Amino acid sequence: MADQNQQHGRRPHFHRGRRGPDRRGNDRRHLPPQEQQPSRDHVDVEQIMREIRARISQRHGIDLTTQQIQELAARRLEAILDPRTVKPSLLEQLRRSAGAPVEARPADPALSYSFEATTLYESPSGFVRFMRRLLQPLLKLFFNPNPLIQAMHTQAQINQAALAREAERERRQAEWNALHYEILQRLVTEISRTSLETQGLSMRVEALAAKVDFNERRVRGVENTVHLARPAARTDSAPAPHQPAAPVQPRESTPSDTPTADVSAREGSSEGGRRRRRRRRGRRPSMGPLEGQAPPVVGDPSAGGVAADMDLEADIDEEDDETVAPEEPTASATPPAPEVPEPAYVIDRFVSSPPPEVSTSVPQTSGESSPPAPEPVAPAASDLASPPDPHEPTDSGSGT
Amino acid sequence: MKIAIVVQRYGADINGGAELHARYVAEHLAPHADVRVLTTCARDYITWRNEWPAGTDVVGGIAVERFPVARERDVIDFRERSAVVFKHDHAIQDELAWLDSQGPYSPSLIARVRQAADECDFLVLFSVRYHHAYHGARIAPHKAVLVPTAEREASLGLAIFPPVFRGVRAIMYNSFEEQALVQALSSNAHVPGVVVGIGSEIPVAVDPDRVRRSYDLRNPFIVYVGRIDANKGCADLFRSFLEYIERTGRMLDLVLIGTAVLPIPAHPHIRHLGFVSDADKFDVIAAAEVLVMPSPYESLSMVALEAWALGKPVLASAKCDVLVGQCLRSNGGLYYGDSAEFSAALDTLLSDPHVAAALGDHGRRYYHEHYAWPVIEGKYLEMFERLRTSPPTHVMQPLPNWIERRRRTVPPAEAVVAQLPAGPSRSTARVDAPRHAPRAAVDAP
Numbered sequence: 001m002a003d004q005n006q007q008h009g010r011r012p013h014f015h016r017g018r019r020g021p022d023r024r025g026n027d028r029r030h031l032p033p034q035e036q037q038p039s040r041d042h043v044d045v046e047q048i049m050r051e052i053r054a055r056i057s058q059r060h061g062i063d064l065t066t067q068q069i070q071e072l073a074a075r076r077l078e079a080i081l082d083p084r085t086v087k088p089s090l091l092e093q094l095r096r097s098a099g100a101p102v103e104a105r106p107a108d109p110a111l112s113y114s115f116e117a118t119t120l121y122e123s124p125s126g127f128v129r130f131m132r133r134l135l136q137p138l139l140k141l142f143f144n145p146n147p148l149i150q151a152m153h154t155q156a157q158i159n160q161a162a163l164a165r166e167a168e169r170e171r172r173q174a175e176w177n178a179l180h181y182e183i184l185q186r187l188v189t190e191i192s193r194t195s196l197e198t199q200g201l202s203m204r205v206e207a208l209a210a211k212v213d214f215n216e217r218r219v220r221g222v223e224n225t226v227h228l229a230r231p232a233a234r235t236d237s238a239p240a241p242h243q244p245a246a247p248v249q250p251r252e253s254t255p256s257d258t259p260t261a262d263v264s265a266r267e268g269s270s271e272g273g274r275r276r277r278r279r280r281r282g283r284r285p286s287m288g289p290l291e292g293q294a295p296p297v298v299g300d301p302s303a304g305g306v307a308a309d310m311d312l313e314a315d316i317d318e319e320d321d322e323t324v325a326p327e328e329p330t331a332s333a334t335p336p337a338p339e340v341p342e343p344a345y346v347i348d349r350f351v352s353s354p355p356p357e358v359s360t361s362v363p364q365t366s367g368e369s370s371p372p373a374p375e376p377v378a379p380a381a382s383d384l385a386s387p388p389d390p391h392e393p394t395d396s397g398s399g400t
Numbered sequence: 401m402k403i404a405i406v407v408q409r410y411g412a413d414i415n416g417g418a419e420l421h422a423r424y425v426a427e428h429l430a431p432h433a434d435v436r437v438l439t440t441c442a443r444d445y446i447t448w449r450n451e452w453p454a455g456t457d458v459v460g461g462i463a464v465e466r467f468p469v470a471r472e473r474d475v476i477d478f479r480e481r482s483a484v485v486f487k488h489d490h491a492i493q494d495e496l497a498w499l500d501s502q503g504p505y506s507p508s509l510i511a512r513v514r515q516a517a518d519e520c521d522f523l524v525l526f527s528v529r530y531h532h533a534y535h536g537a538r539i540a541p542h543k544a545v546l547v548p549t550a551e552r553e554a555s556l557g558l559a560i561f562p563p564v565f566r567g568v569r570a571i572m573y574n575s576f577e578e579q580a581l582v583q584a585l586s587s588n589a590h591v592p593g594v595v596v597g598i599g600s601e602i603p604v605a606v607d608p609d610r611v612r613r614s615y616d617l618r619n620p621f622i623v624y625v626g627r628i629d630a631n632k633g634c635a636d637l638f639r640s641f642l643e644y645i646e647r648t649g650r651m652l653d654l655v656l657i658g659t660a661v662l663p664i665p666a667h668p669h670i671r672h673l674g675f676v677s678d679a680d681k682f683d684v685i686a687a688a689e690v691l692v693m694p695s696p697y698e699s700l701s702m703v704a705l706e707a708w709a710l711g712k713p714v715l716a717s718a719k720c721d722v723l724v725g726q727c728l729r730s731n732g733g734l735y736y737g738d739s740a741e742f743s744a745a746l747d748t749l750l751s752d753p754h755v756a757a758a759l760g761d762h763g764r765r766y767y768h769e770h771y772a773w774p775v776i777e778g779k780y781l782e783m784f785e786r787l788r789t790s791p792p793t794h795v796m797q798p799l800p801n802w803i804e805r806r807r808r809t810v811p812p813a814e815a816v817v818a819q820l821p822a823g824p825s826r827s828t829a830r831v832d833a834p835r836h837a838p839r840a841a842v843d844a845p
Contacts, residue, residue, distance in 0.1 A: 043758035045731050052734070052744040 069196070073189035094181040111159045115152035120145060401433040401784060404516040406536050407526040408504050410439040410466075411452070412459055417702060418527045418549045421598045425524065425547075426462045428599075428777050433784075436520070437464040438512055440504045440532075447472050448504040467509035477501050486554040486813045492805040495560045503531050514539045522784060524572075528564060529555045537564045541796035544568040545783070550578050551697045552721065557816030560799075562586035567796030570783055572596045574700035576729075576825040577721040584820050590794060594783055597700050599773045602709040603679065608687030611680055615673055621653035622715070622746070623688035625681060625703045626695070628660040628672070633694030633717050638665050640742040645669050647743060652750070655688065657681055686710045689756065690749050696720050705771050708732050708763025713749055713756050715742070725824030732763025 077091065121132040139145070407422035414420065426435050437459070441450040448469040457464045481498040484490050509532055517523060517540030525533040528548040537544040546568040550556050565571065565586035571593040573579040583589055611617065622641075628634050634656075641654045642665065656664065656672045664672050673684070685691055691707035696719035704714045704726060714733030716723035718741070727733035734749065736742040749756045769775070799805065 043731065043755055043762070045727055045734060045759070048734060048748060048755065049745075052741060052748060056740045056744055 069193050070189055073185065073192045076192055077185060077188045094177055108163075112163055113156055113159070115149065115156040117149055117153075119152070120149060401522075401788075402520040403429060403433045403435050403522050403524060403784075404438055404513070404520040405435060405524045405526070406438045406509075406513055406516075406532055408440060408448075408530050408532060409442055409445060410437050410459065410464055411443065414443065417700070418547075420702065421547070421549070421700075422524075422526045423460065423462075424598055424600070425776075425780065427460050428773055429780060430462055432777065432781055433521075435462055436516070437462055438509060438516060439464060439466055440506050440509055441466045441468050442504050446475070454508075465512065467506050467512060469504045469506045470508070471500075471503065471505045473503050474501065482554075485558060485810075488812055489808050490810050490812070491808045492559060492800055492810060494808075495558045495810070496805070498558070499531055499534055499560065502529070505531055510535050510539065517543050521788065522569070525568075528561060534560065534564060537568050538796060538799075541567045542569055542792045545570045545572060545787070547572045547574075548578065548582060549574060549699045550582055551699045552581060552817060552820070552822070553697055554813045554817055556581070556585065557813030557820075559810045559816075562588075563797040563799075566591060567794065569792055570594075570787055572780070572783065574598070575722045575725060577725050578699050580825055581820055585816075592783065592786065594779055596776055596779045597705070597771055598702060599771045599776045600702055600706045600709060601678070602706065602767075603682050606683050606686035606710060608683055611683040612687055614680075615655075615671070615684070617653065617655065617671070617684075617687065619651045619653045619669075620689050620750070621655045621671070621687075622690045622692050623655045623657065623684055624692050624694070625657045625685065625706075626693075627658050628656055628662050628664060630662050631695075631697070633696055633719070634662050636717075637692060637694040638670070640736070640739040641670070642667060643739050644743045644746060648747070650750070652689075654692075655684060657684060682706065682710065685712055688712060690715050690746065693717065693720075693723055695723070698722050701726070704733070705767055708760070709767040709771075711757075711760040711764045713759035713763065715745055715749065721822055721824045728824055730763050730766035732759045732761075732766055734759070 121129065121136060123129045123132065405422055405426045407419060409419045410423060411419075412423075414423075422437070426437055429435050440448065441452040441454050442448040443451040449472055450468045452466050454466050454468045457466060478498075478501045481494065481501045485494050485498045513523065513532070513536045520543065522545050523536060523540055523543050524545045524547060525536045526547045526549065527533050528537070528546060528550060533546065537546060546564070548565070548571060562585055565582050566588045568591065571579075571582070571588070571591055573582070573593055573595045574597050576595055579593060579595055624634070624637060626632055637654075644650075645652065645667075652669065654670045656670070657674075657676055659675055660672060664670060673680075676684070685703075685707050688707075689712075691704065691712050691714050693701050693704050693714060693716045695701070696717050698720050699722060701716070701723055704716065704723065707714050708730060714723075714727065716727055716733055716735045718724055718735040718737040723733075724735050727735050734745040736745050749759070
């Protein structure tokens with residue numbers, strides 16, 4: 001059986017029944033919450049300040065200035081544009097055009113000419129101009145220059161209109177580019193800001209989840225404290241068999257807590273088993289049965305606790321030494337229950353004959369000689385007031 | 401052993417930091433040496449107006465010689481000269497003129513210091529930024545033990561001070577941060593120096609209930625003790641506190657003790673008690689939840705030490721390296737850089753009595769280990785003994801000649817200070833420990 005304990009990662013069997021430092025090996029579980037509280041000497045200013053600043057940053061999310069967000073957005077914008085499909089200089093060009101005023105490109109002087117009726121006869125030289133004007137009637141005897149002048153004049157007007165349209169189109173395009181760039185930049189900025197807020201919110205969610213987890217553990221710790229205190233109260237009342245009810249009231253039994261068998265036979269020793277179930281339920285609220293194991297059986301005292309891990313087993317094992325003692329006498333007096341599904345964390349079967357001194361001060365659960373019995377249930381209030389079992393431990397210090 | 405303590409003001413009713421520091425040192429060294437105080441007739445540190453009669457006086461059993469201030473401070477002139485030397489390139493002569501303008505300008509005191517240098521074994525000079533300390537150190541550098549009370553402020557960057565830091569016989573620092581600052585400024589590691597600080601006259605018993613009744617302090621409160629001034633961070637304190645009250649709705653008061661230079665917001669949760677007696681001050685601190693110290697410039701916060709001596713946690717400004725360093729070294733206080741941190745730190749202290757009590761305990765232990773009077777006295781006496789038994793190994797660098805003093809090549813003091821290393825020191829190891837100093841005196845504070 002000791003090998004089996006080792007195989008399951010549990011505390012070696014020789015620890016069982018021992019008390020004090022020699023009982024607490026290296027695998028000692030964490031201290032109960034009230035002992036985990038740091039002493040006064042353990043307050044560290046730097047640690048407190050780190051926690052304070054972490055809380056503030058959690059509350060504020062990722063705290064970046066507008067300038068930092070815009071820089072981040074600019075980097076993201078560059079990352080969005082694929083250099084294989086987008087001209088690398090486009091972004092810079094857009095950035096420049098977004099801030100700069102729109103200027104019309106100067107028209108090509110070769111296109112923006114004018115052609116009038118006298119254009120054909122113009123010359124820089126005044127004498128040439130005079131001679132051409134003098135001989136103009138003679139020239140018109142040979143051909144008619146008016147259609148040519150008209151066509152050239154029309155073409156000049158067409159060129160002017162085209163240039164104006166082109167300038168207007170470029171101006172509008174520049175405005176659109178600036179607008180598009182501004183929109184794109186704002187979009188990326190907003191996306192960046194939103195993603196930062198999302199990160200901040202996710203951090204808050206994590207923090208809240210951690211708080212919830214912490215609170216759950218705290219509740220469990222408080223429950224644990226109450227459970228640890230209960231056997232003491234019971235053992236205190238043990239020497240006085242006619243005292244009224246013990247101060248600790250057991251919880252209400254839920255259907256899953258109530259086994260179908262041996263309830264009446266194990267009334268006085270069922271508290272430890274109930275404690276086990278509560279711990280399992282609290283510790284692994286959503287955990288199902290382990291792979292390869294049967295699901296919990298309705299009515300089985302071990303229901304809901306099949307998937308207990310080794311850590312839990314060690315915990316229960318340790319607690320069982322101190323608090324589940326009443327099982328031994330009652331189990332030996334109770335006929336073995338046939339074919340009860342064996343819970344994965346049943347520890348009684350690993351306990352062989354306990355040392356004699358332990359049998360008085362730290363009663364053990366039923367030994368392996370007796371078949372596994374169904375889990376006990378928590379006693380009713382009246383059970384605690386019932387006359388003590390002759391095998392009830394009288395060591396008031398045990399289990400506390 | 402004869403010791404002359406030279407300080408700008410001296411009196412039983414003067415509660416300024418350096419002046420109180422000097423008085424405590426004089427009174428605690430008196431049983432061990434023949435102590436004499438040389439000071440001015442001024443009571444007001446802004447005008448240096450002569451208010452005490454010149455001559456010899458006895459204050460707390462200590463002989464005090466007062467000398468008149470020849471020229472009161474011209475505030476406008478001082479402001480203009482400060483702007484020149486702090487913000488612009490200037491000359492050494494400008495700095496000397498600034499020093500004269502700041503005062504207290506008392507040629508008779510300087511003459512007496514020159515005479516006392518022959519009579520006394522040591523001159524303990526307080527506050528290097530003042531006229532008497534600078535010129536006193538230059539008059540008798542081989543006997544000058546300087547208590548610089550230097551802070552990270554612009555005047556520390558003046559070029560006239562590093563030669564003094566390198567030339568005096570020894571320096572008694574108030575904190576490790578001050579020591580690091582001065583050594584970075586002047587490279588004076590060869591000058592014997594020790595971080596001493598100052599103790600306080602902590603009453604044996606305090607009665608918090610008495611002041612709660614007498615001042616009608618019904619709510620829990622945090623307390624600020626000192627001059628209520630924007631330069632002390634009080635404006636930020638008011639803003640942060642009111643934000644905290646508005647956000648949390650907590651029934652908490654801010655109690656202010658000291659003279660108000662700054663208008664105090666009219667708010668039901670802010671109480672100004674004015675100037676109170678020492679007994680009341682200690683009782684109020686003992687009744688408070690937390691002592692808050694918002695000042696960004698402190699060479700050593702005596703009030704914080706007093707709060708720690710009474711087992712109270714301190715909430716200090718993170719802008720002050722000295723306070724942050726003390727909080728870290730003592731493990732006895734928290735610090736804040738902005739309103740959010742103020743709220744969070746205050747919440748931590750108020751909502752977790754365990755933490756507050758633990759910080760207070762640490763502070764009390766820190767005070768008694770490092771700032772109890774036997775420790776302080778021991779450091780001074782060890783230093784004097786060391787200086788007496790060993791000859792001076794360095795000399796004071798003379799001032800530049802007439803032409804050099806007028807070259808406008810000195811950088812602005814603010815720029816110099818900005819380049820000095822910043823940050824609190826967690827180290828408790830002294831850089832230059834006296835060879836014969838006891839261990840407790842070397843490592844502390």
